[in-house]
Amino acid sequence: MKLFPNRLCWGHLYYVMAECQPFARADFGAPTLPLFISFNFWLNACMTIHLLNCFTCNARIPSKMKTGMLCLLVETDQGPVLVDTGLGTRDYSDPTWFTNFFRIITVMPFDVSEAAVRQIQKLGYKPEDIQHIILTHMHFDHCGGLPDFPHAKVHVHKREYEAFTDKKILHWDEYAYIPRYIAHQPEFSLYDNANEKWYDFAAIRLPFEPEMYFIPLHGHSRGHCGVAIKVENGWFFHAGDAGAVYNNETPTWLIKLVLGPHDQRLRQFMRAHPEVLVTNSHMVPEFFVQHKVIR
Numbered sequence: 245m246k247l248f249p250n251r252l253c254w255g256h257l258y259y260v261m262a263e264c265q266p267f268a269r270a271d272f273g274a275p276t277l278p279l280f281i282s283f284n285f286w287l288n289a290c291m292t293i294h295l296l297n298c299f300t301c302n303a304r305i306p307s308k309m310k311t312g313m314l315c316l317l318v319e320t321d322q323g324p325v326l327v328d329t330g331l332g333t334r335d336y337s338d339p340t341w342f343t344n345f346f347r348i349i350t351v352m353p354f355d356v357s358e359a360a361v362r363q364i365q366k367l368g369y370k371p372e373d374i375q376h377i378i379l380t381h382m383h384f385d386h387c388g389g390l391p392d393f394p395h396a397k398v399h400v401h402k403r404e405y406e407a408f409t410d411k412k413i414l415h416w417d418e419y420a421y422i423p424r425y426i427a428h429q430p431e432f433s434l435y436d437n438a439n440e441k442w443y444d445f446a447a448i449r450l451p452f453e454p455e456m457y458f459i460p461l462h463g464h465s466r467g468h469c470g471v472a473i474k475v476e477n478g479w480f481f482h483a484g485d486a487g488a489v490y491n492n493e494t495p496t497w498l499i500k501l502v503l504g505p506h507d508q509r510l511r512q513f514m515r516a517h518p519e520v521l522v523t524n525s526h527m528v529p530e531f532f533v534q535h536k537v538i539r
């Protein structure tokens with residue numbers, strides 16, 4: 245049982261009750277079932293997703309194109325789970341060649357307070373509270389913060405892990421794999437068997453509650469995945485770098501070249517399913533002003 249450190253809510257009471265079920269059954273018999281259902285309701289009601297901008301990166305041309313990088317802090321039955329990390333604190337004090345290269349071709353505020361570890365601390369968590377990190381993929385801006393959470397198990401698609409570690413550059417995007425981000429040798433949990441369905445997407449169940457799935461959307465990188473999360477009134481679907489669904493100015497050919505083949509399908513899915521909030525990783529700054537928390 246894992247209690248969230250500074251954020252006790254009714255959901256924790258549910259866990260106390262669930263763990264006490266054998267005793268409760270012995271003491272109270274039949275009334276346990278309604279209690280269980282009620283506490284389950286309370287649990288779902290207090291699951292929260294925090295939407296964090298962990299990496300502002302603006303285009304030089306056109307200069308009006310500004311983006312923040314969406315990372316999620318999802319409250320689950322196993323404590324707070326981070327989805328992608330943005331850059332880590334060491335990127336600011338000792339940047340890699342790739343981060344320096346990006347600072348030349350883009351405009352970054354390069355502000356360490358954007359690091360995920362700084363932001364989760366503002367929400368009342370300690371770095372060691374993050375025991376699980378889910379990665380859409382392992383490009384520098386999505387996993388640079390792994391060393392700030394050395395205790396966390398890393399959940400990623402097997403193909404992505406292999407692309408990161410096999411030291412073969414099969415595509416230009418693979419220069420964005422920076423070995424030092426896993427030099428602390430985190431424990432990995434690898435996934436590759438998409439034998440379930442989420443809507444009409446192939447899906448891999450992730451071992452957390454609320455219900456969560458990896459949605460393989462390979463193409464931007466070898467093992468890139470979106471992450472679908474059950475929320476109170478539908479679903480949250482973070483499609484990572486597999487599209488630019490909020491950007492209607494970038495030409496389709498460029499989206500295909502950089503982000504892969506899924507953008508049009510994601511747009512069609514959004515139109516057909518208004519009950520699903522779909523996001524990509526690089527969102528306009530206004531998005532982060534409007535969306536701070538989802539329940």
Ligand SMILES: [Zn+2]
Pocket residue numbers: 381383464465485
């Ligand atoms: Zn990427």
